[in-house]
Ligand code: NDP
């Protein structure tokens with residue numbers, strides 16, 4: 481009888497409890513597929529008195545994560561506490577003992593992955609982080625294995641479940657931003673610090689990982705352009721819908737003609753008929769374009785207890801099968817990855833949605849459109865709404881494709897016009913090939 485695969489589970493919160501539940505529920509099928517059973521031999525938590533909704537009565541539980549990593553009897557350490565300090569420390573202890581690690585920790589991988597993966601390579605152990613990107617969607621495995629024979633030219637995705645949930649609730653239920661965020665926290669979707677979700681940082685962590693796999697480049701979180709959803713208003717969602725668009729928070733990675741890449745996360749107007757526009761609630765979706773496969777889109781739950789646990793288990797089982805994993809986690813050894821130029825979002829071309837509050841006076845539209853004419857930016861659609869508050873009217877427009885820099889110039893000129901009442905809202909518009 482083959483010995484069980486032994487796990488040390490560091491963290492027993494939303495995802496940790498999901499992992500315990502799935503192992504308890506699917507133990508037999510997992511054993512049949514792996515060729516041996518999976519057994520949790522120790523658990524570390526922060527608060528030993530906190531009630532758990534899974535039965536771990538037979539498993540020793542400690543509040544000393546470092547001791548479990550250092551002295552525990554395990555083959556794979558499963559780090560599900562998040563953050564970069566203790567998470568990194570237990571990971572390095574496991575590596576130093578020749579043990580593999582699985583986590584769902586995009587912050588740790590995006591910011592310290594180059595060093596951690598190099599350490600794992602030199603220790604001859606594995607590290608899996610499928611759950612770090614897009615929850616239950618096996619997108620890293622798809623890039624690493626299913627699309628291994630392709631050159632990926634671009635990918636775009638809804639990769640933060642909390643932001644997508646909030647935008648959906650604001651748009652379809654008229655829920656206030658703060659209430660939708662509170663619901664996402666209650667449902668276990670949000671990060672410990674939810675500003676990571678709503679300011680685009682979590683999506684940027686994930687895009688960093690996706691881009692590294694897609695383009696074979698080192699992880700470089702600091703090079704990304706990042707914008708979250710905190711400035712999106714119900715009015716923008718409503719106007720966008722009237723103009724034929726949904727507002728989605730996207731991570732976009734493109735290979736540019738000079739061999740560099742552009743990496744950006746920001747709210748985006750997506751045509752309502754496009755499949756990304758139809759991905760609502762906590763669902764995520766990643767659309768990838770390979771030179772052989774063409775467009776490939778994967779969708780599924782981007783956060784939540786069991787969906788994330790599903791991805792954690794996939795890594796555990798892979799590592800249990802092969803020791804150091806089937807393929808290197810970033811598709812090729814991290815030490816061989818070559819850095820390329822990462823272009824700032826200002827250089828990226830797209831159409832733009834702009835909304836501004838203006839005095840309801842003659843000549844206003846002419847004043848605005850003449851700025852665009854001077855800068856050689858065409859306007860594809862323009863809408864003036866009846867004044868609702870005092871004498872102010874709202875003008876919304878969609879430009880033709882132009883660069884972020886040129887729009888910044890136009891906005892700077894328009895904002896100083898005497899009839900403009902407040903800062904313009906500015907959101908990119910993307911029309912995807914598929
Ligand atoms: P939770 O906050 O629900 O759980 C964190 C767990 O870690 C808790 O059990 C906590 O203990 C424990 N913990 C925290 N610090 C320590 C420490 N120093 N020593 C020992 N235990 C500690 O987080 P999640 O389960 O939501 O997230 C875990 C990871 O999964 C994060 O990296 C997150 O980004 C990632 N993730 C989460 C998803 C989700 O849907 N929630 C989806 C994808 C990834 P205690 O319970 O006693 O407080």
Ligand code: HSE
Pocket residue numbers: 612613614615639640641642643669670671677682782783784
């Ligand atoms: N907070 C993250 C999200 C969890 O909402 O997408 C999944 O990574």
